[in-house]
Amino acid sequence: MTALAPSNRLRRTWWTDAVEAAGVSAFTVYNKTLLPVVFESPSEDCRHLKSAVQVWDVACERQIRIEGPDATKLMQRLTPRDLDRIKPGKCAYVPICDVNGGMLNDPVALQPFPGVWWISLADSDLALWVEGVAMGAGYDVSVSEPDVQILAVQGPWAGDLAAEVFGEDTRDIPFFGFKWLPFENGKVLVARSGYSKQGGFEIYVTDPALATPLWDTLMSKGQPFDIRAGCPSGPERIEGGMLSYGNDMTRADTPFEAGLGRYVQRFDCIGGAALRAHVASRKIVAVELEGAPPVCDREWPLMDGDVQAGRIRSAAWSDEFQCGVAIGMVGMNWEPGDRLTCVTQDGKIAATIQERFWK
Amino acid sequence: MTALAPSNRLRRTWWTDAVEAAGVSAFTVYNKTLLPVVFESPSEDCRHLKSAVQVWDVACERQIRIEGPDATKLMQRLTPRDLDRIKPGKCAYVPICDVNGGMLNDPVALQPFPGVWWISLADSDLALWVEGVAMGAGYDVSVSEPDVQILAVQGPWAGDLAAEVFGEDTRDIPFFGFKWLPFENGKVLVARSGYSKQGGFEIYVTDPALATPLWDTLMSKGQPFDIRAGCPSGPERIEGGMLSYGNDMTRADTPFEAGLGRYVQRFDCIGGAALRAHVASRKIVAVELEGAPPVCDREWPLMDGDVQAGRIRSAAWSDEFQCGVAIGMVGMNWEPGDRLTCVTQDGKIAATIQERFWK
Structure with a gap:
């Protein structure tokens, strides 16, 4: 493989130092951010993920925050997913489409606080779309990138590790549910989600001072579970049929073509008319x-x-x-x-x- | 340096095979596209650029095409640069700002045909902004990514090489001017521009069938000038004070702060009010x-x-x-x-x- 030349343009995250110390051997660039993709080898990383537990630096899942009087109205304008059906404390996988129904991103959205949305992005500068729409159409919202970075814990032992670190409460978090839980002298948002079929959590960290203690605590309490620094696994996510935006589907594809038709639940959104008329x-x-x-x-x-x-x-x-x-x-x-x-x-x-x- | 893991998400260009055959040793990712950044070493690549001529694969400068009745009106809404002052056949460096005057991109725009704009992007998905604004505010335009890739010829011998390949007409192209010129059985747009202070051209190729013949012709006719595959040079562009979006300036900076105040010529654009009131x-x-x-x-x-x-x-x-x-x-x-x-x-x-x- 050819080297990746370092640059300020490609963001290091709160955990890049730790990832390097753990022996990362290849990165990709995702949302202009370094995402580790190989440690030992794709095969060995995959085998370990399926048998133990890994900590993943997925800060490349950059966030958009939407807040203000029209926040939910704008969110519903952006996606064909029916947000009324999303219960409090739950994450929602929300395809975002252009006027032709083409996929602009397939993020996970949640409301960390009442009236505030975070959108956890796949690989495109979706904030520019959200802000352009909001500005052009006059929505009363503020759109920004909050200082939030995500550390994932994935693997069959993720549940036990999370219980050790954040308490037994984590066992009650349903799939795609989330809770704010105490960690050291602060709080982190713990969601049962992640880009593997092995189960686990994504931990949304808002305080950079908690980033390294969180990594260190997971690594230390994870020792009985053979924890390692890891990353999304190509073989594992393909075996599980987990799509990658920019790979398996692009803007040229509609949610129907991408096998995401079940998330098209309303047509009063951008691209709705095209989706209603669409024959895949x-x-x-x-x-x-x-x-x-x-x-x-x-x-x-x-x-x-x-x-x-x-x-x-x-x-x-x-x-x-x-x-x-x-x-x-x-x-x-x-x-x-x-x-x-x-x-x-x-x-x-x-x-x-x-x-x-x-x- | 750590390796860059290959992925479909990171586009290969019409010239990536040639770049690899020429011995690229490091890439960066720019607009989700592979951009070569080191061949022999930063020092040697820089020395050669200053003394000979290089061919650069800069297809990462992805294009936005805006056309339709409101194309120029929308363009002027997007930038504080006064487009009325841009003569036909000239490129324009056009800072694009958000409502706060923060830089979203610093592309070069030109009109390849009357009524059509191409925007040659720095590293952000600006199309999402342009489309979001256009859709939100109801501009009568079509916004798309045309199948255009740029090959640059840079270095002190670039003028002589371009004259050999495209004819003596190229010598009359002024700085930031462009012309459509015949090449083989097609045409390419040749602009006197590029990301170095050594002089040269950027060749906008619209027909993929011309891509390899163009590379091969430049390499062959460039032999007397010691031509090599090259790339933008860190030392050279810093010596020349050429800014890099995402490095030297980001969305947190206004054009004034980025030393681009001379391009702020009107305030009837997005961000205009903020720019008028702005004190750097x-x-x-x-x-x-x-x-x-x-x-x-x-x-x-x-x-x-x-x-x-x-x-x-x-x-x-x-x-x-x-x-x-x-x-x-x-x-x-x-x-x-x-x-x-x-x-x-x-x-x-x-x-x-x-x-x-x-x-």
């Missing part, structure tokens, strides 16, 4: 690849003979399932069991559409 | 550092005894001037000749504010 022409599918794929750093066409059936934009070798695992987008005519050919930069690989993701 | 409290300055600085990957406070005078966010060693060169932002009270202390991650360095940049 493609769909997200799990694709098994024969053998270990090369690095998926460009789009791979999925060919059915001479016809392009679709594309793959995320792929990895799965040690657990002993095959290549991939997320594809194919035309509506293709079905599970269909055998296709994936054209990579290193040659062709046999590909089979699966009934469902592996996890 | 800080300014961009050249700062000489004693000795070679470490990698400037975080903000360095500039201390005047116990008082923080400002900050540095770009720094490098200059072989030509045999000192550390840096771009600082300091309070209005500090003046050329003032001796300060720069606090880096590796310790303190003596720093002196300069009268002007080195080039």
Whole structure:
């Protein structure tokens, strides 16, 4: 792999020093922020994630704060998700669409305090969209980036570790629920969420003074659970069918095409008319690849003979399932069991559409 | 340096294969696109840029296209630069501000065809802002990302090389002027611009089929001028006082604070009221550092005894001037000749504010 040249333009986080000390071997850049993506190796990082517990620096999930009299009105204008159905204390996965229904981001939103929204971003400067809309249309809101960074705890032992660190109360937090919990002389917001299928929490830290103590406490109390610094795992998230914005779906795709149709619940939002009229022409599918794929750093066409059936934009070798695992987008005519050919930069690989993701 | 993990989220360009074949040793990520930043070493790349000619893959300068009846009206709403003063066939450096006058981007805009604007972006998803404003306020425009990628030719021999490749007409293109010129069986837009003080051109390519022939032709006809694949040079651009958005200035700074006050020519734009009322409290300055600085990957406070005078966010060693060169932002009270202390991650360095940049 080529090196990443350091720059002030690429933000270090409250935990980058700790991540480096823990031996990170590759970063990506996500929301102009350093996101660790490899420590030992993708395979070993994945195996460990599935068997122990990891602490992830996901401060790259940068936040937008919306507050003011029109905050909720603006939020509902931004997403086809019906926010009335989101109970207090719950996170909401909220696709954000442009006027054509194209996905601008797929963040998680929550109300940390009554009347205030935080939006935890995938990789795009969505704040510019939110502010542009708010300003252009005259919503009475204030939009800003709060000083909040997220540390995730993921893995099968995450629940026990969280109970050790934040108390038994954490066991009552339902999936996608959150609570403010005391930590040292302050509070952190603990949400049962995260970008893995192993279970765990995302801890929203608002006080930089708590950042290093939090990392150190987790690392120390996590020792019995074989805790390590880790990161989102390519193989694990593909096995679980967890989409990556900018990879598996982009602005060229609607929520329907991205398999997120269940979150399109109202049409009185930006892009609503387009979504109401929309007939999806493609769909997200799990694709098994024969053998270990090369690095998926460009789009791979999925060919059915001479016809392009679709594309793959995320792929990895799965040690657990002993095959290549991939997320594809194919035309509506293709079905599970269909055998296709994936054209990579290193040659062709046999590909089979699966009934469902592996996890 | 840590590796950059490849991902579809980080775009390869029409020239990434060529850049890799030419031996790139480090990338950065800019507008979610790979930008080469080191080939041999920062020093050697800089020396070569100043003595020969280089081809740069700057496709990371992603484009926004604005067209439609209100295109120019919207453009003027976006920038305090007076667009009436921009003659046909000229590029315009157009700071784009938020309602508070904070810089959202500092792109170069031009009209490739009558009634159509292209905005060549620094590192932020400005399209989301432009579209949000346009939609919120009901401008009759279409905003999109055109399939345009830029290859730059920079260095003292760039003029001779461009004349060889595109004809003697290129010699008549004034600074920041552009022309559509024939290349093979198509046309490219050739602008006399670029992110160095060595002179040269940026070639806007609209037909992917011309991308590789253009690279190959430049490399082949450039042989007498010792052409190499290159990239923007840290030392060279700092010596020349060329600012980097996200480094030397951010959204927290107004054009006045960023030394771009001369581009604030009208106040009937977004942020105009704030800019009219604005009294700058800080300014961009050249700062000489004693000795070679470490990698400037975080903000360095500039201390005047116990008082923080400002900050540095770009720094490098200059072989030509045999000192550390840096771009600082300091309070209005500090003046050329003032001796300060720069606090880096590796310790303190003596720093002196300069009268002007080195080039």
